[in-house]
Amino acid sequence: MYKLRAAIIKDLRVLLRDKIGLAFMFLMPVVLVIVVTNIQSSTFQLLNKNKLTVLLLNRDTGRLSQEFLQTLDKTGLFRIKQLPGKTTDGQLREGLHQKDALLAITIPASFTGDVLYKAQSTAGKAMKSFGLEGDSARHIAGNLPLDVYYQPSLPESYHLSVQGAVRSAVQIVESKETLRQLYLAINDKPLPAKMEDELLQNQTQIRERAVAGGQDVKTPDATQHNVPAWTIFAMFFVIISLAGSIIREKRSGSFVRLKTLPTSYALALFARQLTYLAVTVLQALVVFAIGIWLFPVIGLPGLQVPHDVVGFFVVTLIIGWAAVSYAVCAGVFFNTEEQANSFGAISIVILAAIGGLMVPSFAMPSSFSVALNLSPLHWCLEAYNILFLENGKLPDAVNYLIPLLIMIVVMQAAAFAGLKRKNLI
Structure with missing residues (x-):
């Protein structure tokens, strides 16, 4: 020893x-x-607590583009920095180049009209399938054109998350307007705001749990x-x-x-x-x-x-x-x-x-x-x-x-x- x-x-x-x-x-x-x-x-924490700054160019003056902005803001992922409507695409790209933001979104001038047309077309087709009078002759528009610009340095995982959030916001706006048009066609009066909230905001709760060995951790x-x-x-x-x-x-x-x-x-x-x-x-x-x-x-x-x-x-x-x-x-x-x-x-x-x-x-x-x-x-x-x-x-x-x-x-x-x-x- x-x-x-x-x-x-x-x-x-x-x-x-x-x-x-x-x-x-x-x-x-x-x-x-x-x-x-x-x-x-x-x-x-980038997508949890911190927010991605987004340059947003809204060329549409209708109400549905404003609904889209509000829905996008409610996702909690973005800090929206709205640009003047006269901003050109070149100036938008220059803003990204100067690293003012990692992302930029352009809403076209026809956004509200396109969403409204698509909602009316979908509602008319639904009415026709119910055996009611409806305009089913309209062709339902495809995906709405939204331009999303991003810096190449943005990781692909964030890029996919952003893409999913933007798509979800557009779908929510489309669903709301389709529901309004369908209710209007059936009842000849606008959808009450309270009923709209009950139909669209009452989402199924998703609870996330980390599990190991059969126990929550x-x-x-x-x-x-x-x-x-x-x-x-x-x-x-x-x-x-x-x-x-x-x-x-x-x-x-x-x-x-x-x-x-x-x-x-x-x-x-x-x-x-x-x-x-x-x-x-x-x-x-x-x-x-x-x-x-x-x-x-x-x-x-x-x-x-x-x-x-x-x-x-x-x-x-x-x-x-x-x-x-x-x-x-x-x-x-x-x-x-x-x-x-x-x-x-x-x-x-x-x-x-x-x-x-x-x-x-x-x-x-x-x-x-x-x-x-x-x-x-x-x-x-x-x-x-x-x-x-x-x-x-x-x-x-x-x-x-x-x-x-x-x-x-x-x-x-x-x-x-x-x-x-x-x-x-």
């Missing part, structure tokens, strides 16, 4: 001298998690997604410091000197793994603490602590041990720090990219499914997601912890075999 304690103290002193390694392990994840979560949180936000992901990313970056220290000892002859002492390098390597395992756990605690306490202060959603706290610590220990094993294996087989650092940084970025840390797994093409399931960082992320997003318990994450444990055994065995082959132990 004394030898183990002495080795751990020695490794701590070496680690504290590695300022660059400490910056990679602690400063980098803090900056990443704050910046990325802030950006994604703003993106998630809180809807995930950017914090719940990003804090665990970038914590894993940081934990695996111990390869920069740990692999480098192993290589420096190999090159300095420390292995040879250890053979002359009443100890073994296996004990020293075990002590180093314990030291860096403690570092990875500390990394996780620091980043999660920032998510819990700092994020609400700077206006970001706070991290929700999982119900299974013991399971959280067990998962964190296994992930940390997997990261340490990966770093030890790299340190044993590479001969220079440059090789280990380059391989470590590139491989972790690639594993993070294909593992769903940088791009959500559901957004990846199906051809990446095999690579996704083979990434150790994906196993780590899924284990955390079960605890943080699904309010699961440790047994629920076993399917992802078993591959991590197998990886640990394989990496440790490979490192031991490499040391034996090089006659270092």
